[in-house]
Amino acid sequence: MTELPTHELARRMAELARLVATPRRVEDVLSDVTAEVMALIPGTDAAGVLLVGKAGRFESVAGTSELPHRLDELQMMYREGPCLDAALDELVVRTDDFRTESRWPRYGPAAVEIGVLSGLSFRLYTSGQAAGALNLFALRPNAFDEEAETIGAILAAHAAAAILASRQSEQLESALSSRDRIGQAKGIIMERYNIDDVAAFDMLRRLSQDSNTKLVDIASKVIETRGS
Template identity: 55%
Template sequence: MTMLSGSDLAARMADLARTASAARSAADILDSVTAAAVELIPGVDTAGILLIRGSGHESVADTTEIPRQLDALQMTLNEGPCMQAALADTEIVTDDFRSETRWARYSPAVVDIGVLSGLSFKMFTGERTAGALNLFGFRPRTWNDNDIAIGGVLAAHATAAILAYQQGEQLRAALLTRDQIAQAKGIVMERYNVDDIRAFEMLRQLSQETNTKLFEVARKVIDTR
């Protein structure tokens, strides 16, 4: 891997930002982040992102199958750097899993798989979801400050992009809900010859009586007319 100069790194990060802003989905954003980690950080051979929701987990944006395999291993053993970064620490640095003592069962299992070093960075992904950007090397590596700084920037970039994407999705959902309620209200006004306020009250009353969310009542009205 060719070592990037400061200007090359800045240019690559700018490219990544443009890619994220043009990405059509959260998956596109995360794929660009893990690919950039392998490209930008010497010693990183594979990368992925672990998302933990309640008692379950999801592995996304893996550049190979190995991060997914390691995520499953950690969830089974209930220990490991990716879990620890996602749920507690901001960053976890492992230079050589062969001498790592923090995870008594996980570390030797990782060595058997062929992974000898790693970096994990916490991602603040949401109220009910914890996440971590996880980078692995097939050789021991004394990670330096530059490696850790780039990884931290990528994790922060992924977090910001995902939160922005989630906010956009929430806005689109809110606008769709508003439009559905307005359409349902119009149907009620026409069918029962009532005004705007009375139509909305009828929908709201039906929502309360059936313990159904208002937008679901509106959608049912639209579907059945």
């Protein structure tokens, strides 16, 4: 593998870090990460990200071609493969030659059949809701070495940061939206019953407890009655 000059690698990583920190859709950031994989790790013929959720749901995103998606579908069908292992169990999973690989008896031959001989997968993150892996594929054997693992691990860290930042942003937006709806409902109740905000919130809280309904859902129902 051709070694990238240290200063060039540092520059590319710094630029990628800046892009991750910029508010953008997580899919766009992950696409930047897989594009950097192709640029920084020679021998990579395709790269993508596999996200695995509860109940076996999965998303194949940021693929540099259709190949990662096809391979992800095979792994989810067979319930085995390097990307799944990386997402759920291992930090790094490297395969030098799928033709002699015994860890995945069904997936390995299927990958070989469509021309893939090498693979390198990195765990992205694990949460209560989902897990993920950054995956590299090559059409020749022994395509990846220790340098590829080092660079790939750094890129995986950037991808994980993008995913976590996106989820935190979504949670913040949801919290702000909930707070806004509860505030609107309090205002409606204060005006309707000529009570202060403490009493209005207490009324919402009691309605929530008595009906075993989330407070924000009670607030939404109050808002819907505004014109009644």
